Amino acid sequence: MRNRVVATGAATLVMALGLSACGGGDEGGGEGKSKTIKVVAADYGDKASNASKIFWEKVAKDFEAANSGYKVDLQIINWNDIDKSVKNMIQTDNYPDVLQTGGYADKVADDLLYKVDDVLSPATKANIVPAFAKAGEAKGAAYGIPWVSSSRxxxxxxxxxxxxxxxxxxxxxxxxxxxxxxxxxxxxxxxxxxxxxxxxxxxxxxxxxxxxxxxxxxxxxxxxxxxxxxxxxxxxxxxxxxxxxxxxxxxxxxxxxxxxxxxxxxxxxxxxxxxxxxxxxxxxxxxxxxxxxxxxxxxxxxxxLGVADWTMAFKDGKADKDAVKKFLDFTYTKKNLVAFAEMYNFMPVTTDAVAEMEANPKHASLKPFFEALPTAKFYPVNDTxxxxxxxxxxxxxxxxxxxxxxxxxxxxxxxxxxxxxxxxx
Amino acid sequence: MSLKAPPSPAETGGGRGGRAPRPVSRRSGLARLGPLPWIAPVILLILFVVVWPVVELIRTSFLRVSSSGKVRGSAGTDKYTKLFGETDLASVLMWTVIWTVVVVVCTMLISLALAQLFNQRFPGRTVTRWALIAPWAASVLMTAIGFKWMLNQTAGVLNTLMLDLGLIDKSEDWLGRSETAWPWMMAVAVFVSLPFTTYTLLAGLQTIPGEVYEASRIDGAGTWQTYRHITLPMLRPAFLIGLVINLINVFNSFPIIYAMTKGGPGNDTSTSMVFMYTLKETDIGESAAMSVVNFVLVVVLVLIFLKVSRWNEED
Amino acid sequence: MATATAARPRTTGPSPRSPKRAFRPRTLLIAALAWGLAALFLAPYLEMVITALRPREELRDRTYLPSSFEWSNFIEVWKESTLGQNLQVSLLVAGGSTLLVLLVALPAAYYTARMKYRGRKLFLLLVLVTQMFQPTALLVGLYREFYQLGMLNSIWTLIITNAAFNLAFAVWILTAYIGSIPAELEEAAMVDGTSRFGAMIRVTLPLALPGVVTALIFTFITSWNEFAMGLTLTTQPESQPLTVGINNFVGAYTVQWNYIFAASVVAIVPVVILFAFIERHVVSGLTAGSVK
Structure with missing residues (x-):
């Protein structure tokens, strides 16, 4: 008899959790879209002084200062763990608003992403180097926004x-x-x-x-x-x-x-x-x-071989679409992209940032990589x-x-x- | 350290059968609830943190989950079919068995010897016992990373040492091939399992009363005979505890292999646990199916063991 | 391995309680063997210390010792990470889950050892089955659960999960241990009017101390070293335990090996000290426990 009590208790608990599971699901889509943008990004560094967090925290601070009322919720995850973490998030319908990582096309397959046109202003979009913009197209539309690139x-x-x-x-x-x-x-x-x-x-x-x-x-x-x-x-x-x-x-x-x-x-x-x-x-x-x-x-x-890492925006995130757009436009400036590329010796992916870095004698050692970039071939990154x-x-x-x-x-x-x-x- | 001749819980139960079982008193208040106030917190915690994710896991094994993590619908038993169709599965399972058996057997044998040794009186016993704790105190992951570092082909100190001792004539990539990676990883697994097992056996040894040995000596039994006929049988409870815990832990062991070879090249050095983890990269549903199979295997393993060792036998 | 083992007991183990100073040369031999083994057990960790002290440019040199010891690595590692916070998280998690295990497991184990109740076998089976689960297999479920509770990145989450996965062993050991303590002592106390709970606390608990210490130290060490759940359930570097924090020295293209090992050493030392401190109590507890 006591077993039954325990079993009932367990069933109640499981049901309660099950119910809250449904509740959690609804929250993602139904709740009013907010001005807080959840940004999940990869950490390319290997210690505090070169952590990508430094970069993103500055961008977030500047963005919040320039756009009062908006908030950036940052989550910087080690490069080696980020894909696993993001899978966990998607599996639990806990979507980020903006994600920066190594690939995007598998998310297109599940129709999780905004099209680039929805979240980038035409000016920002036009600034992206065409070869990269093209690699961001999957299933006939652009979904992936290139972030940084490199050649071998x-x-x-x-x-x-x-x-x-x-x-x-x-x-x-x-x-x-x-x-x-x-x-x-x-x-x-x-x-x-x-x-x-x-x-x-x-x-x-x-x-x-x-x-x-x-x-x-x-x-x-x-x-x-x-x-x-x-x-x-x-x-x-x-x-x-x-x-x-x-x-x-x-x-x-x-x-x-x-x-x-x-x-x-x-x-x-x-x-x-x-x-x-x-x-x-x-x-x-x-x-x-x-x-x-x-x-x-x-x-x-x-x-x-050319490799690009990607940024993308999730439709089912909690933030308002315009907030995401504001944030991405703010992030994709020459200053920010050059700063990030310089941290790790990457190459930027926007025309003006590439021009600036190529012209800077400080980056002479990267010249061969810049030269190789225009003709570089990519992985089939846009295949789902x-x-x-x-x-x-x-x-x-x-x-x-x-x-x-x-x-x-x-x-x-x-x-x-x-x-x-x-x-x- | 102190599993004072630990009678297994079940044995205790059996033993209690001998004493008149104390009927649950029929008083009011808490007593009326019987065991619930006492055991409910344990049950709730287990249901909440262990059982619930297990249910989730079993559910996932019947789902179609895309590589992005999105659930696309039911997969029926497709993921199990796919799993059993994996070309590497047979060898992974075989190696899981070999891994478990070799590591557990070596651990138990070496621990028996170590427990005997550290049960002696000698100068510095306390300090040397502390040293024995190191592999237990250090996380298994860190120890495994440390060994990987020492085995590195370019600069690993073990390679340097073996070169200087003339054991090898050129630096080896020990973890690069399954033939050499397995023995090293097994050695590390034994290394990290020794402290707990040795301490369990040490505690067992300390509960054997000295008079038993006196009596045996008076009877003229030799050292080895004494060990076989007196020490070993009296160690049985502690030995069984160590054995079961090791069986479960070694079978489920993950950090050692993951840190040292990631199960590769391919799946050549994967046990079922590591195989499950790497499957997650390509198919979450299939990985969940592997977890379920893995769990069934460990339950079967332990039940067989309990049956064979007559763990549950009433005294 | 097997042959060496079979031989060893013969040389070392005629009687564990041999009178003091009986065989001088034999004692020396045993001591030498034990000290040698102790050195062997410590060697990998010594190499970690040496690596932690290597100058960066000598990390891939084939030498036993670096040309100079870079003690500043230990200071740098502190600056270059959230090690201080990670250490604090690890301590709180290990301490908290140990306490929680004690609070929850002790009454259950006591009752199970002392009483025959319906479902007792079932309860023990549930506990045993729990022991067979590794959190590694259950990460997604755990993540989903604590996400829905809004408890990701919380110390409580790590305390609860670590406690739950260590409960089985604790209940098991404590049940066995308490079962070996004669019930008559408590019964005497209860005749004197003490409640069952009071009897448990005042009479049984002190006698069961060695068993309790065993369960506690096991929980503490396992929680201290836990990695998979920490990695999944926390994402902010400040809220990660030490084992996960160390992971952040592995970058996309490079690894800070000397920082990894410096941080590992920092992680290992407190546990060894804690153990050295507690072992004495265990030994004294042992004698008390074997009075029986």
Whole structure:
């Protein structure tokens, strides 16, 4: 009998919680839209003095000062955790109003976002570099607002190259292998070529190599071609020429980009594909480095990999649409975008901010990255299935380069997963 | 530390059967409510914080959740079908079993030895016992990150040490391949499980009265015989507590593998718990299904264990 | 491993209560072994300290010791993070959940150990099943629940959740422990007119102290080290526990390894000290408990 009492109590509790669940759901849509804007953004930094929070707090303060009655509710989440946190928020209908993170298209698939036209004034929108604006279009309309961008180039350690007798940076794969062999023979660096195909960023390194062989993730029609012949050949080449001869990390599939970057900045890597943040790391580590175009199979890549991070506005957030628009217009000024880009050596995405940074001699070291940007190619970021496929590539794509794996089998498996994911959309 | 020959709760129940069970008094007031005032807070807290999310979890495993986190509707049993169709599932489950068995067996054996050792009188016993606490006091996550750091190929101190001792001829990427990553991660798992287990057994040892040993010595039993026929049987309750707790903890262990290899490359070093977590990145519903399977597995595991060890047997 | 273990008891364990100073050389051998093992247990944490003290540019050097110890790292880590607040959150969470566990588990364990009531087995089963759940699997549900209650980023949330996931062990241990204390003592007190609750507090609790300490320290350490729930249920750096706060030294492109380890050391030391302090009480409690 007492059990029954307990059971009834439990049922009551569960019901109460269930009811409050419904209540919570209604609140999101029905409640009067407010002037408080909930902003969730990624933290790119690794300590308090370079935390993205510093930037956002200043923007929020300025915005509140300039627009009395409006309030910004900031939530800055570590880069490595933000996507998980945002999924939790969406799953519980606890939407942010403005989100800044790495991807946007999966939210378009669920019709969660405002169109860019709804939340940016025409002037702000016109200021966005067209190539990026285009990458923000999914399902026939613009939803993603680019936030910052970066391009990839080949970094090499000058001291290592001269010790190994490599006269100039490689432009073809054969030259990469040759230079790596010389570095290895002269023991000029622990890791001649750093190939980080671990879960952190496998989708980036993979694409840079595949593009060198005329491959890539999708065909012209946007269909996934993860296991195309050029892609399989790329990994076969990597296995035979870098991995098996021991000219890179022994297990690229479990080596993360952070490790490669840190090793390069400690002078332990001969060359690697890198991102503008390496410039500062290398300078801090007093490594004399050079940059060059990324080598392809027969010649340097004319269009390199470009990556953009995104801002987006949620329809079901609690804030008023005009408040969101006010905030985004306020944030997307030259001053703010340059300030953020400078914090982490990114490149801004609006025409005037790019012009300002390019003209500033302080940023001379970023010149090669700016030059590469106009022709850069992107991931299929505007495909609504891309986020899932990217996660699959991160998890197991690197295995295609592992000594004892068959690249074709690994890529076939990925292709199947990609097709399933695309079909599920 | 002090599980003074802990009779398991169930054993106590059985034991009470011997004493005349005290009937719930028929007085007024609180007593009329019987056990409720005493146990209700526990039940409420468990229902509220544990059971409710479990219900939520089971519900999620039948939902179609998009990669953005949006619930798109019911999935029926699709997510379970998808989960059981995963090519890696079989090997993940197999490794989960190997992981649990190897780590628990090593932990229990080493802890038995450590408990014997630290039960002796010797100078500095207190201080050395404190040292034993370190892996317990430090969060498992931090310890795992520390080991990952020490095993790093470029600068890890363990690589340096092994190079200098001539054990290896070139720096190894220990965590990069499943063949070398598994043993290291198992070692770390044993390392962090030792303190609790050893202390449990130590407490058990201290409850064995000295006279029992005297008697055995007078009977002329050798050291090993004494250990086998007297110490071990009397340690049984403490041993079982340590065993069950370790079984559950090691099976559910997450931070070690997640911090050291993230279960990779691919899923080569995933246990079911890590596999569940990485599935979240691609399919939340399927991940929830894996959690449910995981839970069923641990319940079955523990029930089988309880049956086999006759934990619940009335005295 | 197994062979080494099988051999060890033979060399070390004839009788745990051997008279003082019986075998001088044997004692020395045991001491040497124990001290060696203690060093082995501390070694990984010593390496953490060394890494924490490395100058940034020597982090990837293959050396045992850095060229100089950078003590300023410990000061910097304080400035470069919300470590102070995180430490405070961790202390409040660990302390709060320990207290809550004690308040809730003790009466339940007492009653379960002393009384036969309907549903007793069921109650114990519920507790055992709870022990099998890891919060890692339940994060979404927990997030949803505390979001709806408007309790994200609250210290209370972490206290309640940590307490709940540690209840099982506490109830279990306490039930076992109290069950081993003879009921006659309380009955005598109750004949003298003390209520059952009074008897529990005045007679049983002191005797059960070692069991209570065990349950408490287990709860404290587990809550202190909890990571997954802290990560999910808090998002503001100031309201995160230490284990999660450390995570913020992992950036998008770089990791501040020496800060991570400096903060880890800061996190470990208080618990070790707490334990060293409490172990003495446990030992004295042990003797009291075994009077029986």
């Amino acid at each position: 180039v080949l970094f090499y350690n000058k001291k290592v190259f001269s010790a190994a007798g490599v006269a100039k940076p490689p432009t073809t794969w054969a030259e990469v292998a040759d230079a790596a062999k010389k570095i290895s023979e002269k023991k000029a660096a622990d890791t001649p070529y750093a190939l980080p195909l671990g879960p952190e960023e496998a989708q980036g390194e993979t694409l840079m190599w595949e593009m060198g062989n005329g491959g890539g993730y999708t065909d012209a029609a946007g269909k996934y071609t993860l296991n195309s012949a050029p892609n399989v050949e790329t990994f076969k080449w990597l296995q035979d020429n870098l991995v098996k001869p021991g000219l890179t990390y022994p297990n690229p599939a479990s080596t993360d980009r952070k490790t490669a970057f840190a090793d390069f900045a400690a002078g332990k890597v001969g060359m690697m594909n890198g991102h503008p943040s390496v410039v500062k790391m290398a300078e801090d580590g007093k490594v004399e480095y050079g940059v060059a175009k990324i080598p392809g199979r027969t010649g340097p890549l004319e269009s390199t 299935a891309w986020d899932v496929i990217s996660a699959e590539i991160k998890k197991s794509g690197g295995k295609a380069a592992s000594k004892d794996e068959d690249p074709k089998a690994v890529l076939d498996d990925l292709q199947k997963k990609a097709e399933d994911a695309a079909a599920a959309e």
